[in-house]
Amino acid sequence: MMQQPPPQQPGMAPPPPPQAAGGQPPQWGGIPPPMTQQYGAPPPQQPPAMWGQPPPQAHYGQAPPPQQFYSAPPAPAPAQAAPTASDEVRTLWIGDLQYWMDEGYIYGCFASTGEVQSVKLIRDKNSGQLQGYGFVEFTSRAAAERILQTYNGQMMPNVELTFRLNWASAGEKRDETPDYTIFVGDLAADVTDYLLQETFRVHYPSVKGAKVVTDKLTMRSKGYGFVKFGDPTEQARAMTEMNGMPCSSRPMRIGPAASRKTTGVQERGKRQALPMSCRFGTC
DNA sequence: GGTGAGCGC
Numbered sequence: 001m002m003q004q005p006p007p008q009q010p011g012m013a014p015p016p017p018p019q020a021a022g023g024q025p026p027q028w029g030g031i032p033p034p035m036t037q038q039y040g041a042p043p044p045q046q047p048p049a050m051w052g053q054p055p056p057q058a059h060y061g062q063a064p065p066p067q068q069f070y071s072a073p074p075a076p077a078p079a080q081a082a083p084t085a086s087d088e089v090r091t092l093w094i095g096d097l098q099y100w101m102d103e104g105y106i107y108g109c110f111a112s113t114g115e116v117q118s119v120k121l122i123r124d125k126n127s128g129q130l131q132g133y134g135f136v137e138f139t140s141r142a143a144a145e146r147i148l149q150t151y152n153g154q155m156m157p158n159v160e161l162t163f164r165l166n167w168a169s170a171g172e173k174r175d176e177t178p179d180y181t182i183f184v185g186d187l188a189a190d191v192t193d194y195l196l197q198e199t200f201r202v203h204y205p206s207v208k209g210a211k212v213v214t215d216k217l218t219m220r221s222k223g224y225g226f227v228k229f230g231d232p233t234e235q236a237r238a239m240t241e242m243n244g245m246p247c248s249s250r251p252m253r254i255g256p257a258a259s260r261k262t263t264g265v266q267e268r269g270k271r272q273a274l275p276m277s278c279r280f281g282t283c
Numbered sequence: 284g285g286t287g288a289g290c291g292c
Contacts, residue, residue, distance in 0.1 A: 091291095093289065093290055093291095094289095095288060095289045095290090096288070096289085120291070121291095122289095122290080122291060122292065123292065124292055125292035126292080127292095131289090131292075132289080133288090133289050133290070133291090134290090134291080135290075135291065164288070164289085166288090166289080166290090168290060168291085169289090169290050181286095181287095183285080183286055183287095185284080185285055185286090186284090186285090211287065211288095212287095213285080213286080213287055214287095222284075222285065222287095223284060223285065224284075224285045224286070224287090225286095225287080226286075226287060253285095255285095255286085256286095257286060257287085258286045258287095259286085260286075260287055260288060
């Protein structure tokens with residue numbers, strides 16, 4: 001059986017998943033349960049509290065709001081907000097944000113933890129446009145770590161997107177276990193992360209997650225995606241065994257995944273180099 | 284159709 005996050009309540013912060021499991025929490029594959037698809041449609045009709053409503057027309061005319069910091073209001077009981085070593089790394093990078101997700105929305109996402117210190121979203125200096133990423137500082141490194149483990153890959157409130165979190169690189173890059181990824185093309189338009197993941201997972205238990213690439217603005221699938229494996233031999237097998245297999249209504253076309261352009265947050269040290277002889281599962 | 288996801292505007 002698989003553990004799935006409980007359905008979300010509109011207007012609420014995401015369910016803080018059970019205590020960070022002692023094992024390996026989902027990285028980017030904790031695919032949430034399938035929900036009604038709403039491509040291109042911003043959140044439901046009930047925005048959370050007063051935060052981050054998707055603006056019908058953002059009023060980014062001029063006077064871009066200056067850098068905003070959200071100092072945690074006294075909302076939830078500050079757990080053990082004893083300021084620890086001031087040099088301690090406790091900031092997470094957060095990305096894959098929609099343009100209407102402002103500091104308030106992000107703050108609201110983690111408010112229930114009571115451990116948010118500040119939220120800083122990056123915007124274009126001239127237009128004031130949010131850039132789709134930012135930084136969330138927590139009250140302690142332990143808190144940041146806990147949030148990273150439990151929220152990353154989970155659904156964000158009121159929108160069909162999952163949290164994309166990582167340590168802020170200024171501090172420390174950590175990306176534990178290496179993973180082995182394949183490229184999957186020719187996906188039907190209705191294939192979701194979850195479906196893609198399950199299509200593989202039933203055959204390969206080491207599947208960590210799957211990601212259908214979507215256009216950030218329209219949320220529409222670009223027709224391809226990636227599946228991550230923990231086991232390189234399963235990756236290799238899947239390359240041949242699953243090629244041409246249907247997912248939803250269309251046969252998948254599988255290939256090796258070219259590494260993402262960023263060289264920033266990858267496994268430190270070695271990266272997965274697929275010998276030519278292995279490229280198509282011949283080894 | 285095609286190789287994701289990014290670090291302080």
